[in-house]
Every structure is written in structure tokens, then in C-alpha cells.
Amino acid sequence: MEMYVAMFPMFAEMQEEFDKLLQAYPKEIFQALGMEPAQFTMAKLESFISVEHFSLVWPIVVIILVIAFGGAQIAGEIEKGTIETILAQPISRLKIFFGKYLAGVVSIIAFCAVSIFAVIPLAAIHGIDYKLENFWTMSILGFLFALAIFSLSMLASSIFSEKGKSNFTVGGIIIFMYVMNVISGFKENLKDLKYLSFFNYYDFSAAMLNNKIDSLTIWVFLGVSVVATILGAIWFIRRDVAV
């Protein structure tokens, strides 16, 4: 993050050359990344950070973290055998599930806070202007994106008894979603496939540049989270836990 902020003034000075360079690229490249060329402007800190950080690096890190965390919560405990000691205590499976879910939510909040708001003090140190409200909006979008994937991961973790299977399944779903989002940009008759993808709703440039989250994004991420969490809890309550 420090590197991005420190590099920003240099990129801002070279903005015009970058804009010309970007206009020379084929539009398919931008479609593959799910972005518009205008989003690549380097004139503002928010746009620079959104391109450099939130377009690829941040989602990859958050996806890996929440899938691994979710997989370890139940499937990992079953695989290792530690779940027996917890199940032997006077605590319901529902409380165990939501205790672990809550731990994940708190971790996601902490990660979003650190990884998104870390820009603010760094920008202040380097004397760069920033819009705090845009970072708030990005943190909400990032949280919802991470929460939806974490909820899927908790569902898979409730179903499987090995964290590798849980991680592999959710990782496969996320890769499928990414591919759907890319394919939807290539042909008109495939454009609706984007609605199957979280990456269609993860509009980081709208959040960072325009301080905006589409209401459909909120409904999709929250809806997936709620449904996956309820299914995960029911599955965990009903399943046999044999280590």
C-alpha cells in the first residue's frame, strides 16, 4: 500500500501519456478485465488505487483468505479431529456454527479496515488529496464481496470433512464466476452470464471514483450470504460428524 501511495505522484504527472497509451489498447483487454478504459485514469488517488489495488490484488488476497478461513472453521476441525472436543461440550451446534461464522465476519472487518483504510494515513504523509467517503464506500463493497464468498466457504465447510475439498469447491465456484464475467463481455448473446458472477457486482471503480454501490450489488451479496449461511447452519446441525 505504501508503495502504491508513494508511486502515485509520479503516475499522476504522466497521466496524459498513460491515457494515450490506454486508448491504443484493444477494447477486448478491458472487457476481459471487466473494466472501462476511463477507469484507468491516473489523475486521482482513488482511481490509481482502484486500478492498482482493488482491481486484482485485493480481491485475490481476500478470496484466498476467506476461502482458507472458512474451510478451516468446520471441515478443518473435522479433518484434524479437534471438533470432537468442542462437540462434547454443552453448547449447541447452532452456536458453534455462528460462533465460527462471527469470528470470520470480525476477521473480514479487520482485514477490510486495515487493507483499505491504510491508504489514508499514507496519503496524508505524502500530502496527497483523498476522499474519505469513497474509501468508506469501498470498504462496504469489499466487506460484502468477502462476506458472500466467506458464507459460501462456510457452507462448503459444513458439507465436507476435509478443508481441501471445501477450499477446492469454493475456489472452483469463484473461478467459474470469473470466467462467466469475462465471457459475458465477448458476445452480445452471452452478456447475461455476467449476472452469475460476483465480479459483475464487485464494481470497485464505481465505489472508489463515484462513491457508489449499486443496490443490486447489495442485494446479491447479502442474499447469497444469508442463503449460504442458513444452508450451512442447517447442514452442520443435521450431519454426522465422524473424525
Place this chain on the structure above:
Amino acid sequence: MTNIIEVTDLKKHFSSFGIKGRYLVKAVDGISFQVEKGEVFGFLGPNGAGKTTTIRCIMDFIRPTSGSIKIFNKDAHTKSVSLKKKIGYLPGNVQLHDKWTGQDHIDFIESLKGKSKDAKDLIKRFDFDPRRKFKHYSSGNKQKLGLILALMHEPKLLVMDEPTLGLDPILQNEVYEIFDELREKGHTIFVSSHNLPEVEKICDRVGIIKEGKLVGIEKVSSLGEKRLCKIIVRFDAEFKKADFEFDGVERIEELSDGLILTVRGDINPIVEKLAGYKLHDLEISHATLEDVFMEFYKGE
């Protein structure tokens, strides 16, 4: 007598997949037994007999295909949470969090079950160092921690899978003493074991399970009467096989320089007969638990 555990026609079948497709595994197939208040009940059987599956059903980790389990006269599934306040559980293979210390685990269980009066005393009795991380403990120390966690709230019912696994003889005796103390207080112990001498030492009754079916429930005293011994004797000079063919000798196998005798019950007549010979080597061992069971139940 009050029944603390009441298992009725318990069945647990699993679907499994193999080369020839899906098949059904009858891990437990219609077992019934009761464990009375204040008794130590041993649950015995060879590997894969269904002991651990039964324990997991009792602990509500897995749900029966059919049948019922009552603990303290309450359904083991629907009343699982309240029942576990009274149950101490030791798994067959103690697996805890690698990065937590022994004390972290004790604190965690206290956060769920309340402050323990006995934890410090148990730590002292087992000579256990709770400051180390779980991953740094030896298998014996892991077992000690498992025992402390199971015993620290003085449970009315103890459910234990191989409780003295990995413990040295001194600590094994410490565990037996604790069991005696609990029994004197009227607490009930359900213990699964392969170890016949241990079972004979601590249990009042045993249930014997084979291939998912309960083949018998016996008082330990009557099981001892049916004990089998294997005697391997090598002679320095010639010997007569016929000298050893008398009541109690179940089987005689010939070696080039000796005999293998399978003896049921009293071995003194054999020892007296052997005293008349000059021996090169003599080995007397208890038959395996499975041999005892198979011998005892072969007619059933």
C-alpha cells in the same frame, strides 16, 4: 438400580463407495445394553467392531439409523446440550489445537462449563505442565491433557475411549485410582478398551461387540473364569504330547522341539506337569482379547 445409559436396538449404517459401486456398511447393527449408576462398564471388541461408532452415537456426534439412546433418562440427541454438562468425554485419539497451550485448553473448557475446582489438582496428580503448546507435547502428555479436560468438572458420567493409551504404568494407576474415587461417589464410567488386563482391573461389567452386534454382556468376574492362556514350551529332551492332554487344554500344536498349548482356566496342572521336564524355554501369555471372545462365544 438406575440406568444411566440405556441403548435400545441401536443401528448405524453408512453408505460407502467402492470399486463395485455403492454398498452398505452396518457399523452397528441392533445393539441394546444398559449401564447402571455407579458402575464401570467396559465396551470391548476388536478393531472395526463398532465401539467408536457406538460412543459417537452416545455423544451425539453421529445420529443413529434407528434405535434410541437415553442418558440420565433423557434422549441423547434432543437433550444433548444439557446432558453434556454432566458428561466428561475422552476421545480415542486426543486431538486439540496445536498452537494453544494446555492451560489455553483448560481455560476454554472452563469458559463453556464454568470454573473447575479440580483442574489444578488433576494437573498436579498427572504431573502435567500446562504452559507448553499442544504440538510440543508427547503422546502421553496429550493423553494427560485429554484426561484433565474430561475429568476437570467431576462429571456424573465419563465416556472414554482407550483412557490409558500412551500412559506409563504409574500414571495408569493414577487413572485407575481416580476411577475408583469417582465410582465411590456414585459416578458412572463407560470405557472402551482393547486392553483385557485393564478391563479386568477397573470394570464391573463388560459388553462385547463383534461386527456391529453385541455378542454378550458379562460380569468381569465370570469373564476371568473363561480366560485363555497360550503356553509355548521348548524342551531340552524328548517329551510326550499325551502328558498334556487333559481337561482345560483346548488345543495342542507341535513344534520341532516343543508344544504350543492353548489352556482355558487354571494353568497350575500344566505347570506341575512341566516341572517334571527339563525345559529350554517357557513362555506363558494371555490369549488376545479376540481369542478369548471367539473361544467364549464360538457356540453362539
